[in-house]
Amino acid sequence: DGGITQSPKYLFRKEGQNVTLSCEQNLNHDAMYWYRQDPGQGLRLIYYSQIVNDFQKGDIAEGYSVSREKKESFPLTVTSAQKNPTAFYLCASSIFSKPGQETQYFGPGTRLLVL
Amino acid sequence: AQSVTQLDSQVPVFEEAPVELRCNYSSSVSVYLFWYVQYPNQGLQLLLKYLSGSTLVKGINGFEAEFNKSQTSFHLRKPSVHISDTAEYFCAVNPNSGYALNFGKGTSLLVTP
Numbered sequence: 001d002g003g004i005t006q007s008p009k010y011l012f013r014k015e016g017q018n019v020t021l022s023c024e025q026n027l028n029h030d031a032m033y034w035y036r037q038d039p040g041q042g043l044r045l046i047y048y049s050q051i052v053n054d055f056q057k058g059d060i061a062e063g064y065s066v067s068r069e070k071k072e073s074f075p076l077t078v079t080s081a082q083k084n085p086t087a088f089y090l091c092a093s094s095i096f097s098k099p100g101q102e103t104q105y106f107g108p109g110t111r112l113l114v115l
Numbered sequence: 116a117q118s119v120t121q122l123d124s125q126v127p128v129f130e131e132a133p134v135e136l137r138c139n140y141s142s143s144v145s146v147y148l149f150w151y152v153q154y155p156n157q158g159l160q161l162l163l164k165y166l167s168g169s170t171l172v173k174g175i176n177g178f179e180a181e182f183n184k185s186q187t188s189f190h191l192r193k194p195s196v197h198i199s200d201t202a203e204y205f206c207a208v209n210p211n212s213g214y215a216l217n218f219g220k221g222t223s224l225l226v227t228p
Contacts, residue, residue, distance in 0.1 A: 004158075033215070040124065042205060042220040043159075058215060090158055100147045100209040101166050104216065106158030 002027045004107035006091050011112045013078065013085060021076045021110045023091035030096035032074035033104065036060060037088040046089075049074055050096060078112065086114050119208050121219035128226055130198055136191040136222045138206030148189040149207040149216065150180055159205065165189060176200070201226045 004025045013019045025032065031050050035043040045058030049068040063082025068074055074093075078085045089110045094102040122137040140146060147166050151159040163174025170182040180191045189206060203223050207216040 035218075040220060043216075043218040045215050048215055092159075101164075103149075103161045103164065104159075106151075106160070108158050109156070111156075 004091060004093055004105055006089075006107035006110050008110060009108070011110055012115050013112060014115050016080045018077055018079050019112070021078070021089055021091075021112070023074045023076065023107060025072055025074075025091075025093045025105075025107075027093055027105060028071075029093035029105070030071070031094045031102075032068070033092040033094075034058075034064075034066065034074070034076045035090045035092065037090060037109075043090065046076065085112055087112060119206050119217055119219035121204075121206055121222050123222050124220070125223045125225065128196055128224065130226055130228050131195050133194050134192065134196050134200075134224065136204050136206075136224065138189045138191065138219060140187050140189065140206075140208045142187065142208065147209045148180075148182060149209070150174065150178070150189070150191050151205045151207060151218075152176075153203040153205065153221075155202070162191070162204075196224070196226045198226050198228065200224060 007022045033048040034046040037043050044060050046064050047066045049055035052071050055066050055068050065077045091107040092104040094104045118141045120139045128134045149164045150162040152162050153159045162178050163172045165172045165182045173179045178193050182189050203221045205221050206219040209216050
């Protein structure tokens with residue numbers, strides 16, 4: 001079955017620690033995205049990537065970093081500079097042919113909690 | 116920048132009753148409009164989208180939405196809801212020049228017997 005997988009489902013971070021959230025897709029999509037979801041806030045874009053080895057900052061990129069070394073993978077690192085990381089993180093992907101028109105397909109999410 | 120306003124944070128409704136979830140956007144240019152649904156502790160799933168053409172868009176699970184350019188609205192409707200429709204619903208807009216979506220804050224639909 002094609003789809004997007006995110007791991008782990010739950011992640012705990014200690015103070016001063018960097019943690020990495022995994023996102024893998026086998027849909028052969030070129031574009032991938034990371035969103036952060038807080039209660040009552042909707043989804044906010046952290047980073048997105050349209051092609052391998054290229055990515056763009058979204059609205060709330062501070063304290064986060066990404067890489068796109070492979071088409072199917074787009075890991076997100078939450079660094080110690082992100083002072084309020086507790087949230088639900090969603091990864092998505094889409095095809096690349098028509099900017100803005102494509103459906104984004106979402107993974108099941110990772111819930112990050114701070115110890 | 117385009118913004119999206121979902122006018123109701125929560126909508127309680129009885130099973131088999133009709134429902135309308137409201138969405139307004141601000142934009143001076145053409146936009147693409149989307150409705151996504153999120154079931155508890157899951158990712159989002161596309162319900163429907165408006166790109167061009169007919170202003171009445173039909174989606175999955177019996178939902179439909181109407182694009183109203185003069186009102187800058189894209190309200191979601193269903194004539195008869197089921198318990199299984201209980202979920203969070205997000206309206207999103209995309210300017211026709213980029214890939215990123217701007218999401219509203221969501222409307223929680225609670226369907227009770």
